Structure formats: structure tokens, C-alpha cells
Amino acid sequence: MATWDPTPAGSEQPPGYDGHPPSRPENGVTNGSSQPDTAELPALTPNDVVIAVMGVTGSGKTTFISYFAPSARIGHGLESCTSTVNIHKATIGQGTVYLIDTPGFDDTHRSDTDILREVANWLNSAYKSRIKLSGIIYLHRIADNRMSGSAMKNLRMFKRLCGEEALSCVVLATTMWSMMASAEDGARRERELMTKPEFWASMVERGSKVLRQDNNAVSAMEIMRYIMAQRRKIDLDIQKEMASGKTLDETSAGREVQSGMEVMRRKHEAEMAELRQEMEEARRDHDVRAQREIASVRADLEEKLRRDREDRDKMRVTLDELRQQRAEELANERAAAHERELQLSNQMYQAQLDRERAANQANESLMEVKLQLAVKEADNIRLQREAAERRERDEGGGCVVM
Ligand SMILES: Nc1nc2c(ncn2[C@@H]2O[C@H](COP(=O)(O)OP(=O)(O)O)[C@@H](O)[C@H]2O)c(=O)[nH]1
Numbered sequence: 001m002a003t004w005d006p007t008p009a010g011s012e013q014p015p016g017y018d019g020h021p022p023s024r025p026e027n028g029v030t031n032g033s034s035q036p037d038t039a040e041l042p043a044l045t046p047n048d049v050v051i052a053v054m055g056v057t058g059s060g061k062t063t064f065i066s067y068f069a070p071s072a073r074i075g076h077g078l079e080s081c082t083s084t085v086n087i088h089k090a091t092i093g094q095g096t097v098y099l100i101d102t103p104g105f106d107d108t109h110r111s112d113t114d115i116l117r118e119v120a121n122w123l124n125s126a127y128k129s130r131i132k133l134s135g136i137i138y139l140h141r142i143a144d145n146r147m148s149g150s151a152m153k154n155l156r157m158f159k160r161l162c163g164e165e166a167l168s169c170v171v172l173a174t175t176m177w178s179m180m181a182s183a184e185d186g187a188r189r190e191r192e193l194m195t196k197p198e199f200w201a202s203m204v205e206r207g208s209k210v211l212r213q214d215n216n217a218v219s220a221m222e223i224m225r226y227i228m229a230q231r232r233k234i235d236l237d238i239q240k241e242m243a244s245g246k247t248l249d250e251t252s253a254g255r256e257v258q259s260g261m262e263v264m265r266r267k268h269e270a271e272m273a274e275l276r277q278e279m280e281e282a283r284r285d286h287d288v289r290a291q292r293e294i295a296s297v298r299a300d301l302e303e304k305l306r307r308d309r310e311d312r313d314k315m316r317v318t319l320d321e322l323r324q325q326r327a328e329e330l331a332n333e334r335a336a337a338h339e340r341e342l343q344l345s346n347q348m349y350q351a352q353l354d355r356e357r358a359a360n361q362a363n364e365s366l367m368e369v370k371l372q373l374a375v376k377e378a379d380n381i382r383l384q385r386e387a388a389e390r391r392e393r394d395e396g397g398g399c400v401v402m
């Protein structure tokens with residue numbers, strides 16, 4: 001996994017760009033690992049084969065990439081491990097392929113707006129540098145017996161990002177076949193996916209290929225070979241739309257996110273109206289406890305509404321504004337991580353000092369005990385000596401015969 005400078009040497013800029021030289025962080029590609037393993041990764045060129053891997057969290061994207069690139073790290077927790085766009089360099093046969101691991105639009109910690117901003121910025125940088133995708137692999141767990149809300153949302157987002165033309169370069173691959181009780185069940189679900197218009201039917205009609213990722217590295221290689229044999233290069237709708245001057249909220253994918261946000265905003269506003277009503281009743285009844293509880297729920301809701309507004313503003317950006325803002329966000333993230341690292345190293349240093357002090361204190365107490373023992377021992381010996389002297393005096397020279 002590595003950071004990526006997508007600037008190809010001496011390439012012409014496509015229409016819609018201002019010709020500014022790209023600075024490093026603008027590509028929005030961050031290295032999720034603290035240890036870049038391919039620091040010498042060359043800048044991608046328009047001739048490179050670049051394939052994006054998409055799908056919800058847990059659909060198997062990183063696992064798929066790991067068959068070709070050891071730098072891909074698989075997350076086993078509930079949290080999304082691929083919370084940023086990551087590029088992996090892979091060698092397939094004689095050639096080099098760059099596989100792009102992308103975050104799903106179902107992240108536990110990040111809003112759809114933030115994810116779209118990151119993915120769009122990455123794709124914009126690639127477009128600007130004339131680096132085109134050779135294909136997109138969209139992974140889906142066949143073992144899920146129904147399409148969840150987030151799976152549906154992710155699929156809608158995917159279709160909007162791509163646009164119709166790019167669909168002929170898409171492979172829809174089903175994963176987790178080993179988790180199916182029977183192959184027939186899997187085949188039935190696959191048919192359902194391929195024939196229902198709200199699932200994959202329209203994509204298949206426009207040339208998307210349905211393949212199975214059912215045999216680890218072997219089927220993964222078949223999928224890669226299929227894409228590479230096509231020898232295609234594509235521009236996605238979002239890339240063309242933003243290059244033509246649209247703001248992110250005016251793009252097809254942006255509108256999809258906006259409509260989801262609009263639903264949430266209306267829900268939050270309805271909840272707020274309900275709370276106002278409940279508050280009035282609680283006041284009328286002089287129910288202080290209820291008033292306190294309602295106030296606390298209202299504060300949470302106000303925070304959600306504030307974030308809704310913030311997300312709406314974050315979508316009103318042109319390609320250049322997005323690039324600038326992402327560069328700032330990444331710089332801030334880096335600074336925050338650096339600050340945290342400093343704090344931790346200070347904490348560690350302090351802990352070391354405390355440990356040494358504790359060790360010294362433990363030594364001191366040991367010495368004290370030894371000293372006390374020695375004092376006691378000396379006392380005993382003194383007493384013994386005095387007793388002996390007494391005996392000597394009493395029994396010997398001290399016993400004067402009168
Ligand atoms: N049985 C089975 N498990 C898989 C398959 N692909 C991925 N997994 C497992 O599913 C989990 C999520 O996979 P991961 O690659 O991290 O998904 P991502 O979030 O899309 O990157 C991991 O525990 C993987 O080991 C597959 O084809 N079959």
C-alpha cells in the first residue's frame with residue numbers, strides 16, 4: 001500500500017482543468033498504514049493498468065486485493081478497515097497492476113458526504129493526470145439473503161459514480177460462496193441479482209459482467225484476467241461531471257447523497273417538532289424530570305441537525321475547492337496524528353520515570369527494612385554483651401568473698 005502521486009510525466013491536461021501542478025496530498029490518497037512499504041512507488045502513468053475495487057464494508061475488497069498485493073491488510077472487526085482510498089501495487093504475470101481499495105458508503109464513523117468527497121477527489125486527481133481506470137470490480141456477498149439498506153444505498157451510489165458508459169467495464173463479483181449452505185441457493189440469489197431492475201439487471205444490460213469470486217486466488221485471477229483482456233480505459237461520470245465545472249452536489253452521485261441527507265433532515269426535523277410538543281406538555285405539568293430528559297434528547301438532535309447542515313455545505317464544492325479542502329483536511333489529520341504521537345511518547349517517558357522511581361522507592365524500603373533488622377540485631381548483640389558482662393561481673397571478679 002502506498003501514497004500515490006498520479007502525475008504522469010509531461011502529460012497534457014484534459015479539458016476542464018486549470019493546469020495547476022498537483023501537489024502531493026491533493027490526490028486524497030492516504031496510506032492507512034503507519035509504514036509505507038513502497039516509498040519508492042513510481043508516479044503512475046496513463047499506460048498503467050488501474051482497477052478500482054468497490055462494495056460495502058465486509059464484501060471482501062481487501063481480501064480480493066491481498067491475493068495480488070501483500071500490502072493489503074484485511075480487517076476482522078466490525079469497523080471498516082478501509083476508511084480511506086488505498087492504492088496497492090500488484091504484479092500479475094509480466095505486468096504491473098494498481099488496485100485501488102475504496103471505502104464503502106456504509107462506514108461506521110464517516111458520513112456518506114465525507115466518503116464521497118474523498119473518492120471524488122481521488123478520481124478527479126486521476127482524471128486530471130489522464131490516468132484512466134481499466135475496470136471496476138464491484139463485490140457483493142452472495143451469502144446475504146437480502147439486500148440491506150446500506151447495500152442498496154451503496155449500489156445506487158456505485159451506479160451514479162460510474163454512469164452508463166462505464167458499466168461495460170464493470171465486473172459484478174459475488175463473494176463468500178463457501179458460506180452458502182447449497183450451491184443452488186447461491187445460483188438462485190445470483191439470478192435474482194441479475195434479473196431485478198433495482199439490483200443488477202440494468203447494469204448487466206449495459207455490459208457489466210457477473211462473475212463468481214468463489215475460489216480464492218484462482219477465481220480472483222480469472223476476474224483480473226477478464227478485465228485485462230478487455231484492454232479498456234474508462235472515464236466515470238463523476239470525473240466528467242466535475243471536470244465540466246459542476247459542484248459535487250450537482251453531480252449524479254452528489255445528488256444521490258443529497259437525497260439521502262434530505263430524508264434524514266426531514267426525519268430529524270419531525271423529531272424536533274415532536275420534542276417541542278412534549279416539552280410544552282412537561283412544562284404545563286411542571287414535570288421537571290421529564291423536562292430535563294427532553295432537553296438532553298433535544299441537544300443530541302440539535303447536534304445532528306448541525307451536522308446535516310455542515311454536510312450540505314461540504315457538498316457545495318468545485319473540483320478545485322474540494323482539492324484544496326482535502327489537502328487541508330489531510331494536513332490537519334497528519335498534524336493531529338503527530339500531536340497524538342507526541343503525547344503518547346511523553347506519556348511513555350513519564351511512565352518510564354515513574355517505574356524507575358518506584359523501583360528506587362522499593363529499593364529504599366528494602367534498605368530501610370534491612371537497616372531496622374540490623375539495628376535490632378545490634379541491639380540484641382548489645383543486650384547479650386551487657387548480660388555477659390553482668391554475668392562475668394557477678395560470677396567472677398565482681399563476686400568478692402567477704
Ligand atoms: N468465506 C469467505 N470469507 C471472505 C471472503 N472474502 C473475504 N472474506 C472475509 O470477510 C471479512 C471481510 O473481508 P474484507 O476483505 O476485510 O472486506 P472489505 O471490508 O470489503 O475490505 C474478512 O474476515 C475476510 O477474511 C470470501 O470470499 N469467502
Ligand SMILES: [Mg+2]
Nearest residue numbers: 061062081082
Ligand atoms: Mg477493506
